[in-house]
Amino acid sequence: MDLSGSSSPLRSLERRPSTESLALIHVFALLSFIPCIRGGSSFSSIFSFGDSLADTGNLYFSSQPPTSFHCFFPPNGQTYFGRPTGRCSDGRLIIDFIAESLGLPFVKPYLGIKNGQFDDWKIEEGVNFAVVGATALDADFFKEKGIHNVPTNDSLRIQLGWYKDLLPSLCNSSSSCKNVLGKSLFLIGEIGGNDFTYPFALGKSLTEVKTYVAPVINAISSTISELIDMGAQTLMVPGNFPIGCSAFYLTLFQSKDEQDYDGAGCLKWLNKFAEYYNEKLQSELNQLRGLHPHAIIIYADYYNAALPLYLYPTSFGFEGLRACCGSGGPYNCNASALCGAPGAIASDDPSKFISWDGVHLTEAAYRFIAKRLVIGQDVVPK
Numbered sequence: 295m296d297l298s299g300s301s302s303p304l305r306s307l308e309r310r311p312s313t314e315s316l317a318l319i320h321v322f323a324l325l326s327f328i329p330c331i332r333g334g335s336s337f338s339s340i341f342s343f344g345d346s347l348a349d350t351g352n353l354y355f356s357s358q359p360p361t362s363f364h365c366f367f368p369p370n371g372q373t374y375f376g377r378p379t380g381r382c383s384d385g386r387l388i389i390d391f392i393a394e395s396l397g398l399p400f401v402k403p404y405l406g407i408k409n410g411q412f413d414d415w416k417i418e419e420g421v422n423f424a425v426v427g428a429t430a431l432d433a434d435f436f437k438e439k440g441i442h443n444v445p446t447n448d449s450l451r452i453q454l455g456w457y458k459d460l461l462p463s464l465c466n467s468s469s470s471c472k473n474v475l476g477k478s479l480f481l482i483g484e485i486g487g488n489d490f491t492y493p494f495a496l497g498k499s500l501t502e503v504k505t506y507v508a509p510v511i512n513a514i515s516s517t518i519s520e521l522i523d524m525g526a527q528t529l530m531v532p533g534n535f536p537i538g539c540s541a542f543y544l545t546l547f548q549s550k551d552e553q554d555y556d557g558a559g560c561l562k563w564l565n566k567f568a569e570y571y572n573e574k575l576q577s578e579l580n581q582l583r584g585l586h587p588h589a590i591i592i593y594a595d596y597y598n599a600a601l602p603l604y605l606y607p608t609s610f611g612f613e614g615l616r617a618c619c620g621s622g623g624p625y626n627c628n629a630s631a632l633c634g635a636p637g638a639i640a641s642d643d644p645s646k647f648i649s650w651d652g653v654h655l656t657e658a659a660y661r662f663i664a665k666r667l668v669i670g671q672d673v674v675p676k
């Protein structure tokens with residue numbers, strides 16, 4: 295991982311004169327891993343763990359899909375796939391753009407493979423274990439706290455179990471696994487966002503939810519260590535988004551006090567919470583780098599990659615905080631009829647919106663974020 299090479303996008307950005315120092319600081323923060331992805335040795339496969347930000351069809355193809363789930367209906371998928379695929383968006387997700395940028399096929403969903411939906415799949419091409427709604431922690435943790443709206447069957451530990459079931463068909467000894475998996479990119483997340491969303495939605499306080507941060511990060515950290523022990527060498531670990539800018543959270547925690555909002559109209563306390571979580575995650579990743587000096591552990595700064603969209607939406611051709619597809623309300627996000635449910639309508643041009651259904655982002659926003667992360671595109675507003 296060479297940051298000093300003349301081809302490094304970091305260097306070209308450093309040289310670029312600009313008045314927009316804020317945006318440059320953000321770029322600096324997240325470019326640190328780009329050379330790993332862009333460098334000479336490319337990856338031959340992706341293994342992914344996570345939630346709806348990365349689910350490419352697991353819940354959709356699961357043996358007992360929640361048949362009325364809003365993401366399974368049009369207009370989900372309309373922009374790119376032309377039909378619902380189980381992705382919660384109008385098109386591709388960040389993981390799809392990462393796969394494309396590495397010249398790899400879209401990462402197929404494990405439960406779809408199990409259900410015989412992808413006959414041509416070979417384990418060598420990788421697999422996606424991310425499931426809509428998944429949490430980093432097990433449902434038992436939440437039950438003890440009186441939180442009963444958490445799905446039970448697809449936590450990070452369960453996803454890791456699926457991976458362990460598959461691994462022997464790829465390699466059988468630690469040296470062969472290291473060889474085979476050395477050219478794989480492991481995406482661990484985003485995961486953990488739902489561990490906070492379920493309790494917040496049930497009215498748990500910020501003070502209470504903050505106490506879940508350490509266990510969530512422990513769950514992510516121990517998964518990373520196990521994966522490395524089983525042969526993983528390059529792991530990318532995304533943090534949380536600026537959730538105070540999410541139409542879902544803006545609707546849930548609407549406030550009459552202007553002081554609660556920043557200049558972009560986002561809820562300051564929720565963005566602070568996401569920043570707090572991201573800082574803790576990054577310091578844990580630093581610890582892990584010390585423990586596993588031969589692994590490449592990359593922090594993917596989703597927060598700062600997305601932030602310019604919210605700060606300068608019009609500079610990038612976006613419209614702000616309202617969801618593209620929904621059934622009304624100040625942010626077009628009515629939780630009782632999300633995009634895909636009867637009564638929800640999509641605007642004509644999703645490419646102008648950051649939020650797709652209030653909870654998830656549009657393909658245009660995901661592309662913007664992926665480009666900043668992987669391609670290192672200039673993000674200084676015009």
Ligand SMILES: *[C@@H]1O[C@H](CO)[C@@H](O)[C@H](O)[C@H]1NC(C)=O
Pocket residue numbers: 358446447
């Ligand atoms: C969870 O998994 C168990 C065992 O595989 C299965 O019996 C159960 O139906 C699943 N529950 C849900 C909600 O999918």
Ligand SMILES: *[C@@H]1O[C@H](CO)[C@@H](O)[C@H](O)[C@H]1NC(C)=O
Pocket residue numbers: 462463464465466
């Ligand atoms: C690993 O061992 C199992 C059981 O002996 C076998 O079925 C599998 O094909 C082996 N995998 C590889 C990659 O050799």
